Amino acid sequence: MKQENTSVLIIYTGGTIGMIKNAETGALENFNFEQLQKHVPELKKLDFNLDSCQFDPPRDSSDMEPEAWADLVRIIYENYEKYDGFVILHGTDTMAYSASALSFMLENLSKPVIFTGSQLPIGMLRTDGKENLMTSIEIAAAKYRGKPLVPEVCIFFENHLMRGNRTSKINAENFNAFKSYNYPPLAEAGIHIKYEPSLIHRYTNGKPLTPHLVLDTNVVILKLFPGIQESTVEAMLSLPGLKAVVLETYGSGNAPRKPWFIKQLIEATKRGIVIVNVTQCSAGSVEMDRYETGLQLLQAGILSGYDSTTESTVTKLMFLLGHGLPPEEVRKMMKISIAGEITVK
Template sequence: MTARAAKKTSILIIYTGGTIGMVQDAKNGALKPVKFDKIQEVVPELKKFDFIIKTITFNPALDSSNMNPISWIKIAKTIERHYNAYDGFVVLHGTDTMAYTASALSYMFENLDKPIIFTGSQLPIGVIRTDGKENLITAVEIAAEKVQGECLVPEVCIYFDFKLYRGNRTLKRDAELFSAFRSVNYPALAVAGIDIKYSIEFIHYPENKGILKVNTDFDDNVVILKIFPGINQNVFNSVLNTPGLKGVVLETFGSGNVPTSRWLINAIKRAIKRGIVVLNVTQCQGGKVVMGQYQTSVELLNAGVVSAKDMTTEAAVTKLMFLLGQGLKPEEIKMYLNKSLRGEISE
């Protein structure tokens, strides 16, 4: 008897939009969208994997600046519909809001046991110096990687310029360099060189394998309010008194500090008394919020502001929208904001 042939690895590529999906027209040199059902002709290297690679293209394709919770839900439901048919997923996405979308997806997928790898490019895939081909090829390889039949990286990640990061730990740091993304407060999950070297100790594995839950409820009645020297009292009050407002991501100085102006503290206190959840995030790319370390943050702590610790702004605002979408009470939301749901925060 001959041994039964092993099942081929299958990867689904989802093109949502973005720079990576453009090629130059052979006649006039203008950029036009790739036909992603022909992606293996544009990137023939993919054929060498001997994987089953299928594609889905959003119609219309979205510039990442136009992404919103409806778009995040569409991506999540697309993956959910095809979850059992594929070993891994690669989501092609514009770079500007990729960290927001990856963070949002991480909260939606509970007990995820397959890779969802976001990638894109700074230059279109159809131009000579593109970074898109390497990003796509390696993202596919990572999405397909298994050890003893189990997916090696069962997380929502961002792969860009030879680094694999946890999606909800990542931010876009540069508009021009190929190394557009960075994860300051959490190590890279893998680094691609001659080989792809995985840092297994930093990868999150689900506690309940095979019990996937996808929750797509969001509430977008939130605002990011950045503190700056000379912030105007009327403007500040007007933001906090926005009709329907339920959550505020307060971007503060350093380790969570704000001016000690009485009017500012009182405005925050009044907002919290009305049931608005206020989450304190540092404006710095690295480090964390430690409320009470300085006098300028003691008042926030006493008022009931929640520390985001070392969360990125992208992870914080999407987490707040996600928790508000669950219909929880403010105190319950505060409790979950202080807990790591998908590795977005160091506890």
């Protein structure tokens, strides 16, 4: 018997989980959600209501741009009162960007939004898609004393539930494709799903969900490497309309001590460009006052990205700039954890 008071909406955007091999060409092609249900007959055994909608046409994750994020936010907002949770089927390549963006765009979220996908198409014998899909639905429907257990945007993959804006794709080959290096998993799925309530982010202000649909994409990522040329840095920092830069530095936030490099950064910040320092390392935090090579960045007006991922920093900047905030206000908000995306000491 179905639990009529519990319902989940599955939103199929595209990606490997919803693909099937063309018998003639051997190429993987998108197919619709009705066919997905045929490959996962276990969906019919769930004891709560399950509905679905899909992008038409489905999108590869490489094509999941900010406009698609806005579409997802719109779908969730328009169906927010009808469902207890949402599962988004998404390609893996840009899933961390999409999950990070939605964590900011869905202000005051009080229901689960679970991103998942697979490394192998769901029609293949060894697919990881079935377990990822079934467990994600179970998590999206999970409640304790009538309230959702995980009221935030997450990624579920290979038995781990991770905060969306703390997660990065780390593997293109294995099933454990995602990792949250700087924040522990919110839940682990074994025989039972073991939740960690103390780690879960919750809005406690009691305000209703507020959707944000406008992002400003005048943001670039500047990754440092030995031998980087002045002309390269100058060209990037001089891009027309540029408003923010995610500076990927070495170690705990270190950069070359070349006078021309610091000069370029100082001039850019004076022009109102917001520059945020994140580490190229998978784990760890930026500490610009630790070494002289980082301290010079701090003195040049560069912001610390703390322990945030590049994906989270990029989408947070797009989100704040989309509000039309002046540079000084954006800098202020980048130092604050909006949706659990950073650990501020």
